[in-house]
Each structure stands twice: as C-alpha cells, then as structure tokens.
Amino acid sequence: MGSAALPCLSLLLLLWTQPPxxxxxxxxxxxxxxxxxxxxxxxxxxxxxKDAVQAQDNITSARLLRREVLQDVSDAxxxxxxxxxxxxxxxxxxxxxxxxxxxxxxxxxxxxLANNFxxxxxxxxxxxxxxxxxxxERAHGRFLLFQRAFRRLDREAAVTKAFGxxxxxxxxxxxxYRL
Numbered sequence: 001m002g003s004a005a006l007p008c009l010s011l012l013l014l015l016w017t018q019p020p021x022x023x024x025x026x027x028x029x030x031x032x033x034x035x036x037x038x039x040x041x042x043x044x045x046x047x048x049x050k051d052a053v054q055a056q057d058n059i060t061s062a063r064l065l066r067r068e069v070l071q072d073v074s075d076a077x078x079x080x081x082x083x084x085x086x087x088x089x090x091x092x093x094x095x096x097x098x099x100x101x102x103x104x105x106x107x108x109x110x111x112x113l114a115n116n117f118x119x120x121x122x123x124x125x126x127x128x129x130x131x132x133x134x135x136x137e138r139a140h141g142r143f144l145l146f147q148r149a150f151r152r153l154d155r156e157a158a159v160t161k162a163f164g165x166x167x168x169x170x171x172x173x174x175x176x177y178r179l
Contacts, residue, residue, distance in 0.1 A: 027120060029176050032079035034123040037116055039170075039177050045112035046166050052106055054164045059157055064149045065168040069142045077139035078176060079124065084143040085169065086121040088150075090114065093162045096155070113166065 027034040073081055094114045101110035150158045 026178050027082075027173065027176050028178055029078040029082045029124065030075035032082070032124040034120040036123075037120055039174065041112060042116050042170055045109040045116075046170060048109035049101070049106040049113075050164075050167065053100075053160065056100070056160045057157075057164045059153065059161060062149065062153065062161065063165070063168075064146055064158070064162055065165045065172070066145065066149065069146045070168070070172045073139070073142070073172075077136050077142070080136060080139040081142055082173070082176075083121065083124055084140075085146070086117050088143075088147065089162070089166075089169075090117055090121065092150075093159055096159045097163050100160075 025035070025037055025039060027037060094110070094117070098110070101107045150162060152158075153161060
C-alpha cells in the first residue's frame with residue numbers, strides 16, 4: 001500500500017515545486033480570467049512529449065475534442081467549458097498518464113503542462129466580484145460530447161488519445177489568450 005502512494009506523492013511534490021512562470025499574459029474565457037500563464041511554455045512542453053504520446057495512440061478513427069465540442073463556443077460558454085475540460089484533464093487524463101511520462105522520460109514537460117493547467121483552473125474567476133460563472137446547457141452539452149467519446153474507448157486508449165489531443169485544446173485556448 002505504501003509503494004502505491006509513492007508515485008502520487010512524487011507527482012504532487014513535483015507539481016508543487018515547479019510553478020509556472022508569472023508573466024503579463026492572460027486568458028479571458030468570457031467573464032473568467034487567468035493571468036500569468038505563458039502559452040509558449042505550454043506549447044513547448046506539449047511538443048516535447050508529442051511524438052512519444054501520439055506514437056502510442058493506435059486509434060486514428062476517433063477524436064475526442066471534435067468540432068462539435070470546440071467550434072463556435074461563445075464567450076459566455078467558454079468559462080464553463082474550460083473549467084470542465086481542465087478539471088477532466090487534471091483528474092482523469094494527467095492522473096492516469098503519469099506512469100508513462102516516467103517511462104518516456106518526459107516528466108519535466110508533463111509537469112509543466114499539469115502545473116499550468118492547475119494554475120489556469122485555480123485562477124479562473126469572473127472579472128466582476130458579484131458575477132456568477134456562466135453555466136449554460138449548451139456548454140455542458142459540449143463537455144458531455146467529449147466525455148461520452150472518452151468513455152466509449154478503453155480507459156488506457158482514451159487517456160492516451162486525450163493526452164495526444166492537448167494540441168487541439170491549446171489551439172482552442174489560444175483564441176482566448178491576450179498579451
């Protein structure tokens with residue numbers, strides 16, 4: 001039992017000891033804001049793991065982050081959708097892909113991605129104090145499309161596919177990035 005907790009503890013320590021660099025950049029997902037995230041750093045971290053991850057993806061006929069999930073997302077929807085996606089990636093994808101990053105020797109890049117996702121998710125706040133997060137049926141429906149596609153695949157294959165699609169998520173997130 002103690003040896004099973006060691007990888008989780010190691011991941012937490014690694015994530016806490018490598019904070020993302022604070023800069024003047026900001027994500028604006030509708031009324032939600034996340035400051036100090038370096039988008040270029042996110043891309044570099046993904047590019048460092050891309051080949052190893054995507055080489056493990058044997059299911060080329062399926063896509064999780066389909067057009068129906070990310071296309072034509074309104075500003076009002078974007079806050080809820082990014083929160084749901086980041087939570088899912090952190091709690092499901094990154095949590096279960098950790099062992100492979102050790103195997104592929106991509107732990108530093110993996111940690112950079114995870115740390116920045118944690119930073120973005122933890123900072124997402126409406127721009128006005130009394131404003132509530134916009135939670136719409138359409139945004140929730142978009143997330144459910146993604147989640148259903150994930151659940152249709154074998155767990156290991158789905159985690160690999162989702163991690164391999166971080167570039168699609170980053171491309172979508174760029175739309176909401178401001179210098």
